[in-house]
Amino acid sequence: MPTVTANLVDKGIIGKNLPYIWQTGGKMLLVSALGLRAAFGNIYFASHQAMQVGQRLRGLDLL
Secondary structure, eight states: OOOHHHHHOOOOOOOHHHHHHHHHHHHHHHHHHHHHHHHHHHHHHHHHHHHHHHHHHHHHHHO
């Protein structure tokens, strides 16, 4: 990420290359959106597994 940001500043902002800024910014947003989707998937599957463990524990006759 530091390299991408450095290139964005050097090639885009200092070089006044607006298409490069939009292209790089779009790629950064796409990667962020993919990471967010993966995080939501992780939360969903982790909570599903936790519910299954709780259900199994409630089914055990521990006393």
